[in-house]
Amino acid sequence: MKTITKSALAAAVLGALMLSAAPTTVMAAGGASGAAVKYAKQGQIGEVITNPYRIAPLTAIIRSGGYTLTDVKVRIVPKENGAEIKYDVDRSEVLTHGGIPVFGLYPDYVNTVEVSYTRTDLTGEKKAVNEAYKIYAPPVYTEGNGTVSQKSTMFDTTVVKADPEFKDRLYLVNNLLVSPPKGSRVVWNNPSGGALEWCFYPQNAIIDATGEVRWYMNVDSIYDMESVYNGGVMMGFQQGDDGALTWGYGQRYVKYDIMGREVFNRRLPAGYEDFSHSFDQAQNGNFLLRVAANDVRRPDGRNVRTVRDVIAEVNPAGRVVDDWRLWEILDPYRDVVIKSLDQGAVCLNLDADSAGKTLSSADLAAMDKEEHFGDITGVGIGRNWAHVNSVDYDPTDDSIIISSRHQSAIIKIGRDKKVKWILGAPDGWQKAWADKVLKPVDKDGNPIKCEQGKCENTTFDWTWTQHTAFRIDSKSDKRFVYLTAFDNGDGRGLEQPPLPDMKYSRAVVYKVDQEKGTVEQLWEFGKERGHAWYSPVTSLTQYEADKDSIMVYSATPEMQLVKGKAVGAPNPYLMEFKWGSTEPAVEIRINGSMGYQAMPFRVEKAFHHAK
Template identity: 45%
Template sequence: MFAKKLLGIAILCSIGSMGIASDVNASALGMKPKTGPNEPLGYIIHNPYENAPLTAVVTLNNHEISDVTVTVHAKKGGVPITYPVGDVRIIDEGGVPIFGLYAGYMNKFTIKWTEDGKRKSHEYKMLTPDIDMGFSQKNWAKAPTAEVIKVDPKFKDRLYFVNWTTADSKTGLMMHNNPDAPGAFSWDGVPGYMIFDTAGDIRWYMNPYTTHDSKDYENAGYAMGMNVTDKGNMVWVQGQGWKHMTLMGRMISEHSLPGLYSDASHEGIQIENGNMLIRAARKDYKRSDGMVVNTVRDQIIEVDMNGQLVDTWDLNKILDPMRDAALLSLDAGAVCLNIDINQKGHTSSAEEMANSHLGDIHGVMTGRNWAHVNSVDYDPVDDSIIISSRHQSAVIKIGRDKKVKWILGASRGWTGEFADKVLKPIEDGKLLKCSDAGKCEDTSFDYTWTQHTAYKVDEKGTYTVFDNGDGRFLEQPALPTMKYSRSVEYKIDEDNMTVEQIWEYGKDELGYEGYSPVTSIVKYQADKNSMMSYFASSGLYGLGGGYGNLKMDDTTGKVKSILVEHEYGKTEPAVRIDIHSHAMFATGYRAQVIRAADMLK
């Protein structure tokens, strides 16, 4: 009897599969999404990988298509986004990737494609959720907002990726919060990654809850130093590892740091040989005096895209961790991410720095934040790296042999073999007369001070550096409002060991309004022959005479970042967008130009 029942079930299933019992076949689809009556391709998947809420994929439903172009239509007063999609990318994403949707809006987008030799087109509609980038008692807005000041028509299609650093009440659960503990793991915060268009609308942001977990050692930490790979994907460092993700939010890979390293922040960049350079720290490092410490922001590692260690640069052995010339002039109220208004205007003495506790605090000797490297670049011409060392107020080129090639910075404190590596400033072909504190006579030339980002411009043979401007000439000015920040371009003659300043922006044009004590970037953009600059922490201390009366409940903690883009060589910006913070002391970190066509090809 049991065998007969099984035979009957088998016959029924066979009949259904032949189409005789079509209702059985239909029910087998269960809850599978179905396309509407006027949808020529497949169904839509919103936020397919949960990491990028303003993206979607239009599935193919077995259609074979090619030559795809997508346009996300602008809302009133907005900017449309149009990009081609590579045929392989469509297979890779499992459908047509839709990037650049508005938040909390009934979006319209058009897909054009070729199928069976015919050109086809269809307009879709899709409602998206509102932005959720994390909330805390410090918030006054759900996300940073953009105030568009100026956009030259030639730059209207620009998309600017920006990221912010801030903590919320969900982060910090694993932070040791112990001033006597070594290392920099105390830094944790909700990731603030987003893309603005030139109308000031957010067209992409990263889900902070799926890419960060403050309860997990491997997934805690600030998300910083986002860069674009040769395949058009995103890479960034985050605490104890680094991540590799597509613009659509598909996490290609997540890597832990090699075993002896920790505390990755500020920079993770793919270089010409396909590997990654990452700024990190060392665990259990034995100093010359026998003390074992965790180092702070003074290690450069090279790993392949699988995370395997390739090479290392230990700056404690390459440079001089006892040089204090720049450290003595730092405003202790803002030492990179350490924003401490109780230390406003204070500069540390040599004795204080030599005897201060270990960990992420500015001071001399391995185990303190003596170097604070905040960017790394690579020169394939001579297989060297270029670092920006904030706490040495110096840009330094170092060879694969771990030898210093040149130092761009004031000469004070560089002794022995380093003294011969300091570049000599020139103007109109003549050597300038400069003091050891970096003050040069009868010239517009200036060094960079507590700078962020130093990148080689391969197309021009020059270097761009963001001069934050704290500790200029190795001192603090009489008034805080005398400070300013600059974007600067230098030309370096390595044969003659000279440096010439060929462009700057910010000193006269912005003054104290643009003063950014921490973070920021300037980077050449080859596609439009332009310079993009991000004065990321301008307004951190308010614009009314400094921060002498600032209290934690003052709204002067509302930071205004200034994003500008210049046609090459010009000082009048073609684009200016002011980006206002959404929470107390939420500080802009970096910006990048994003080209959707390159990232979805």
């Protein structure tokens, strides 16, 4: 017979008394009456989950609460004199996120979010609901670089102008935090590098037309500056027809929706390395990635990694279906542009000690003799001879249009890897390519004489160290190609000017007649703004069909390299123009930030997909 101690007997009696005294609703905490419901509800459906996928802190999901939700609409109540964000939500988005996706919250603010929906329960009973939620979103947080030049973790903006027609605009701004010490611990492509030499912390945000941040990316869960395969510079953003964003960084190319949900996040295919600049969602359903080849045998027998001179075409499943190896298509030894560049500002390789210096033929020959390869301006395979910074697909003839900064040329190349035309100064091209150079004409079709990098007609100029050569799909056809480009302007006329402040940049639109082999300049902006608007590197010009407008981002103005020192932080201009106008409808300054690119973001595409 077992002996029961006094202490055990007392515990048993106490437990029995507690059970008999407890209300039956205790069983709801996971007991027989059902699963526990421990969250606080504000409205008539489920709980609010903020930052649901960890990378978009100014988003939230209002859970469905077990109901079927249809006819969903969302409105973020603006601050006084603020910009309103409102959108319809497809049923597919409700199913994907398990509730109502909320986008566009103000940071460090208690937001009022108005939602309406039809709620259907298990009995089939429908109820139309209109209600408001209070959702606090925390302050913006991103990485710092430890310098006094960084004064905030995200953009400080000044709205100079925003016409009423553009008050609903949202702009995705893709900027960079330069020189964080964590990002300089890995050098790729020894002894000096490719994309991992570029390891700048991302500053990606969406601002409204009043300059307020309404979304930003906290990249910490998908990005690591100290990792070869998870670091780099985030570039090449596009919003696809499904509303999701694609971009790349270092050795990765990715796709996420605006709520932060991962669609894919992939390593580059094994034969390639060093993504930067351009990720084009082609109309044929594939992706065009500007990369480099990681093992190429030169004619002299040396094996090298190439630099910014390969376009890889990847299908949605991640299989490479084609590539364009540009040293096999163009002349990697054309040096007339390379020798005219300011070596202090070669894209993001900013070297104050080299400001104003150029390369000579002897310098280029010495590089080859010394077997000096890597991300350096030079000629030949294994050096930065092409520096392609954009790729765009032309579905009318299954070809690509590239912008080659270090050739100061926009070039169309077919699927057969043959050059169709070259929009750039005719100087320095060997015979195989010289016949492909487009002939400039005025508005009446009369030829314009150009030689030694200069044109006699002031209504036309070539682009110089340009960025973003984009086809205007809605205005182009099989014969005529309308193109936008940002003409940065370094090495204009194949020379450095007597004074640095004589440099200027332009946003420009061209019309190419592919049958006649001619090019006409239709529009430009920037020359009249002079050096104050000059961006030595980066930037974008892009047509926007919804407002028949030209979006321009002069991303690095006021950044100067003088006598071995960087003077002045960039203060980018974000501008939008009605077609044909040289007066901006929108002008927003991004103060004290290293700009790369910017573009409109369309919230209706993100949540309400075209059928």
